[in-house]
Amino acid sequence: xxxxxxxxxxxDVCTQTKRLLIASVCLLFAAHAQAATPEEMILKKLEGAxxxxxxxxxxxxxxxxxYEVELSTGEILYSTADGGYIFTGDMYQVAPQGFKNxxxxxxxxxxxxxxxxxxxxxxxxxxxxxxxxxxxxxxxDIDCAYCRKLHQEVKxxxxxxxxxxxxxxxxxxxxxxxxxxxVSVWCSENQQDAMSRAKRGESIDEKQCExxxxxxxxxxxxxxxxxxxxxxxxxxxLLPGYMPAKRLATALxxxx
Numbered sequence: 001x002x003x004x005x006x007x008x009x010x011x012d013v014c015t016q017t018k019r020l021l022i023a024s025v026c027l028l029f030a031a032h033a034q035a036a037t038p039e040e041m042i043l044k045k046l047e048g049a050x051x052x053x054x055x056x057x058x059x060x061x062x063x064x065x066x067y068e069v070e071l072s073t074g075e076i077l078y079s080t081a082d083g084g085y086i087f088t089g090d091m092y093q094v095a096p097q098g099f100k101n102x103x104x105x106x107x108x109x110x111x112x113x114x115x116x117x118x119x120x121x122x123x124x125x126x127x128x129x130x131x132x133x134x135x136x137x138x139x140x141d142i143d144c145a146y147c148r149k150l151h152q153e154v155k156x157x158x159x160x161x162x163x164x165x166x167x168x169x170x171x172x173x174x175x176x177x178x179x180x181x182x183v184s185v186w187c188s189e190n191q192q193d194a195m196s197r198a199k200r201g202e203s204i205d206e207k208q209c210e211x212x213x214x215x216x217x218x219x220x221x222x223x224x225x226x227x228x229x230x231x232x233x234x235x236x237x238l239l240p241g242y243m244p245a246k247r248l249a250t251a252l253x254x255x256x
Contacts, residue, residue: 038081043083058079062093067080070106074107090103112235118137122216126166129158133160151195162252169228173217174213184205185198225238
């Protein structure tokens with residue numbers, strides 16, 4: 001078949017059209033590959049808003065287009081996918097059995113991980129008598145009235161098979177009188193005896209040594225401790241304030 005000028009022109013147009021289509025598709029793929037993820041956009045927005053926002057992780061929440069922003073302080077914020085809006089507060093799922101606190105579940109998981117990673121050698125421990133059936137990890141203060149009340153029940157807890165693991169949390173802060181009292185307890189040769197005597201209001205020898213109290217105080221703040229005693233279970237539950245021994249045993253799932 002004879003090729004006419006019109007046919008040549010049409011072939012040229014088709015060739016150019018194919019090239020344009022290929023170029024457009026390549027540009028679309030490149031743009032898609034370079035597009036920031038929601039997590040990246042949220043981080044960028046927060047960095048632009050303030051360089052001191054301590055973001056630990058950004059992840060999708062259970063709600064479509066809403067993301068969880070976990071701070072290194074333990075707080076959980078929520079963000080739209082573009083990072084344009086941030087809001088606080090607990091997220092609840094409306095379930096057939098009632099309201100389910102999704103935010104608290106996240107906190108529990110994070111707290112459980114922190115509790116599992118603790119070095120028991122850095123604590124003052126009152127071990128269970130006989131078979132160990134459970135344990136509680138307690139942020140405590142020497143001068144706290146309810147801390148002293150809880151300590152009076154440590155033997156009862158031990159007899160029920162529950163170990164009590166103490167971490168220092170001087171409510172007045174690092175450098176306060178209660179802080180130095182706790183340092184003296186941790187630096188004593190017999191930590192259990194020093195703790196018990198200090199909790200009874202007796203004077204103990206002032207001692208100094210390398211100790212974990214400041215680190216434990218900061219950890220308590222990170223885990224949301226606002227007062228003492230603050231009782232943590234291994235599953236990440238936080239029981240704020242004093243709780244009688246038998247109720248603690250029930251919370252641990254022990255049959256009395």
